[in-house]
Amino acid sequence: MKQVTEMNIIVLIKQVPDPREYVRIREDGTLDREKTRGLINDCDKSALEAALRLKERYGCRVTAISMGPPKAEDALREALAMGIDDAVLISDRRARGSDTLATSYVLYKAIEKLGKFDLIICGAESSDGGTAQVGPELAEFLGIPQATFVEDFEVEGNHILLRRRMDGGHEKLRLAMPALITVLKEINKPRTTTFSGILRAMNMPISIWSLEDIGAEVDKVGLSGSPTKIMKIEKVNLRRRKILIEGDNVEEKVNNLLRILREEGVLSEVV
Amino acid sequence: MKDYSGVWVYAEHDGNAISRSTLEIMGKGRELASRLGVELSVVLFGYGVSDLVETLIEYGADNVYVSDDERLKYYKTLNYAKLLTELIRRHRPEIVLFAASYKGRDLAPRVAASLRTGLTANCIDLDIGDFEDREKGERFEKILYQIVPAYGGNVVATIITPYHRPQIATVRPGNFQVPEKFPGKGKVFQINFGSEDWDDDVEVLEVERDEEDSKLEKARVIVGVGVGARGSEGVKILKRLAEALGGTLGATRPVVDAGLLPHECMIGETGKVVRPELYLACGISGAAHHMIGVRGAKVIIAINKDPKSPICEAADYIVIGDIFEVVPKLLEKLGKHGDAL
Ligand SMILES: Cc1cc2nc3c(=O)[nH]c(=O)nc-3n(C[C@H](O)[C@H](O)[C@H](O)COP(=O)(O)OP(=O)(O)OC[C@H]3O[C@@H](n4cnc5c(N)ncnc54)[C@H](O)[C@@H]3O)c2cc1C
Numbered sequence: 171m172k173q174v175t176e177m178n179i180i181v182l183i184k185q186v187p188d189p190r191e192y193v194r195i196r197e198d199g200t201l202d203r204e205k206t207r208g209l210i211n212d213c214d215k216s217a218l219e220a221a222l223r224l225k226e227r228y229g230c231r232v233t234a235i236s237m238g239p240p241k242a243e244d245a246l247r248e249a250l251a252m253g254i255d256d257a258v259l260i261s262d263r264r265a266r267g268s269d270t271l272a273t274s275y276v277l278y279k280a281i282e283k284l285g286k287f288d289l290i291i292c293g294a295e296s297s298d299g300g301t302a303q304v305g306p307e308l309a310e311f312l313g314i315p316q317a318t319f320v321e322d323f324e325v326e327g328n329h330i331l332l333r334r335r336m337d338g339g340h341e342k343l344r345l346a347m348p349a350l351i352t353v354l355k356e357i358n359k360p361r362t363t364t365f366s367g368i369l370r371a372m373n374m375p376i377s378i379w380s381l382e383d384i385g386a387e388v389d390k391v392g393l394s395g396s397p398t399k400i401m402k403i404e405k406v407n408l409r410r411r412k413i414l415i416e417g418d419n420v421e422e423k424v425n426n427l428l429r430i431l432r433e434e435g436v437l438s439e440v441v
Numbered sequence: 442m443k444d445y446s447g448v449w450v451y452a453e454h455d456g457n458a459i460s461r462s463t464l465e466i467m468g469k470g471r472e473l474a475s476r477l478g479v480e481l482s483v484v485l486f487g488y489g490v491s492d493l494v495e496t497l498i499e500y501g502a503d504n505v506y507v508s509d510d511e512r513l514k515y516y517k518t519l520n521y522a523k524l525l526t527e528l529i530r531r532h533r534p535e536i537v538l539f540a541a542s543y544k545g546r547d548l549a550p551r552v553a554a555s556l557r558t559g560l561t562a563n564c565i566d567l568d569i570g571d572f573e574d575r576e577k578g579e580r581f582e583k584i585l586y587q588i589v590p591a592y593g594g595n596v597v598a599t600i601i602t603p604y605h606r607p608q609i610a611t612v613r614p615g616n617f618q619v620p621e622k623f624p625g626k627g628k629v630f631q632i633n634f635g636s637e638d639w640d641d642d643v644e645v646l647e648v649e650r651d652e653e654d655s656k657l658e659k660a661r662v663i664v665g666v667g668v669g670a671r672g673s674e675g676v677k678i679l680k681r682l683a684e685a686l687g688g689t690l691g692a693t694r695p696v697v698d699a700g701l702l703p704h705e706c707m708i709g710e711t712g713k714v715v716r717p718e719l720y721l722a723c724g725i726s727g728a729a730h731h732m733i734g735v736r737g738a739k740v741i742i743a744i745n746k747d748p749k750s751p752i753c754e755a756a757d758y759i760v761i762g763d764i765f766e767v768v769p770k771l772l773e774k775l776g777k778h779g780d781a782l
């Protein structure tokens with residue numbers, strides 16, 4: 171049996187725009203992330219925290235990988251400040267606009283290049299894409315088992331024991347490693363970076379890889395290499411009848427409201 | 442691409458009944474199939490599930506591919522994905538639809554990646570239409586439009602998968618009505634698979650059920666709690682209102698984030714999609730993120746003290762007033778009527 175202390179953990183992190191800021195949508199339907207402040211996606215931070223807790227207990231090695239524009243380096247720098255060992259950024263203009271299949275293909279090629287791993291931890295879903303697809307698609311490329319929407323887990327020898335959210339409840343699973351799990355943000359409370367952590371991270375290298383570096387085929391990435399395309403973007407029409415319920419005082423308004431409820435048939439069973 | 446034909450739905454169930462979201466998707470699937478002039482097929486995996494085949498036929502399945510096997514008793518990603526991928530490779534449907542449930546979102550990406558095709562997550566609508574790729578000079582007829590809410594506010598995006606088959610999507614539960622029964626042709630195919638296909642990397646140790654989950658989806662009346670409820674006092678009176686109307690409580694995200702109501706109550710883009718007879722939005726400003734979850738409500742009534750809040754555009758009826766005055770009055774009158782009955 172392998173020692174837990176020799177474990178290699180990979181955490182996938184995505185830089186997402188601050189959800190409180192306005193994001194411009196480009197002509198081709200992709201998001202313009204250049205001008206917004208980037209943050210580490212919420213549950214990816216929890217993924218980092220989960221890996222760091224394993225590191226503290228067992229001394230395993232933690233590598234974070236991100237695919238994104240050059241400024242996604244900030245996200246990796248923050249992960250280094252939190253305490254991970256290595257950081258890899260895959261940044262290549264030709265990868266812009268990749269859908270989930272293209273993204274997971276690129277991440278797969280990067281992980282292949284890294285070589286060995288025992289556990290991959292992703293966030294359950296990203297706050298901007300929100301598909302929850304990259305983790306399972308990557309697991310399929312790698313041909314390893316997966317568990318999604320994990321709320322709790324621990325390592326036991328070559329296995330992980332975990333509790334995951336399921337329709338109508340929860341499930342407890344035992345998964346053989348190497349494996350990939352995706353974690354919900356509720357799994358833990360990520361640490362904040364310390365001053366000494368930030369200082370340490372400043373001097374640590376971040377590997378920056380192009381598509382050639384990882385041996386990815388260019389026609390499988392980016393807008394043109396993605397099977398899904400954005401055909402159009404429209405405003406949602408949420409407008410309705412907007413009839414004002416009149417009344418000079420609360421009493422009258424409520425009487426009119428009750429009348430409407432009855433007319434609309436929604437009160438028939440109650441009153 | 443021409444040799445891909447037919448609309449498929451992956452059926453979810455709890456062992457006893459086909460899940461409501463599957464029936465919803467079958468209704469839409471039926472509609473898409475008839476517009477394409479093709480058959481609707483449903484895939485059913487599990488153990489002791491043969492009784493459920495009939496339900497699928499009643500709700501429109503022309504074909505049911507069923508694998509009833511002890512080894513399928515528990516949902517295990519790798520085995521289910523392998524079986525389903527194999528079935529898709531053999532029969533080549535043009536469209537495959539999953540519920541955007543925990544299970545569907547676990548399974549669909551595995552299948553899509555294995556087939557190296559596209560997958561669109563969390564669709565709120567589906568349609569059939571044409572597409573012209575001017576750059577490449579290609580034209581596509583009758584492809585699947587996959588409509589999803591897009592990040593950044595009040596927009597929806599139409600996603601297509603023109604060059605790959607099948608076109609796969611997960612569909613948000615609650616977006617379509619459960620259809621009227623409309624029996625399909627109902628041919629049943631038993632699927633068998635060999636032990637060499639079997640994977641044992643996962644062991645299911647325990648399944649826990651907390652039944653509470655689907656209250657919102659079934660409710661006829663939902664009282665929506667917004668930031669205007671100002672904390673637990675407001676929640677309390679709105680709860681009484683929901684009870685008086687025979688309904689249940691829903692909430693906006695900040696209300697859930699503040700811990701005033703549990704996560705299951707959250708409605709909207711990142712919460713649930715509901716379609717009650719009445720949605721009574723109390724102290725809710727009407728952000729598109731929230732309203733996209735109640736689009737299917739028959740009637741939306743808003744109680745809000747600000748006549749300029751966006752909900753006044755997105756409701757059928759608006760009461761301008763303070764919920765702490767309007768709701769107690771409403772309760773008082775509902776109470777009187779209640780006594781009279
Ligand atoms: C990526 C993303 C996803 C999101 N997903 C969701 C989602 O799924 N669901 C969701 O709900 N939100 C979601 N949000 C948040 C959403 O944008 C809004 O911030 C939220 O819906 C607003 O909630 P609210 O209407 O309760 O609060 P507010 O916007 O603060 O509105 C409160 C309203 O109450 C009224 N009011 C105050 N006091 C009273 C009173 N005494 N009587 C009557 N009226 C009163 C005010 O006039 C105001 O209109 C998301 C945001 C982002 C960025």
Ligand SMILES: Nc1ncnc2c1ncn2[C@@H]1O[C@H](COP(=O)(O)O)[C@@H](O)[C@H]1O
Pocket residue numbers: 182183184185211213214235236237238270273277291292293294295296297299300301302303304305
């Ligand atoms: N560009 C990316 N780089 C690194 N990890 C990513 C990227 N996109 C998605 N992921 C990972 O996949 C998870 C799910 O993302 P999504 O499928 O976009 O909802 C995220 O929480 C990340 O862990």
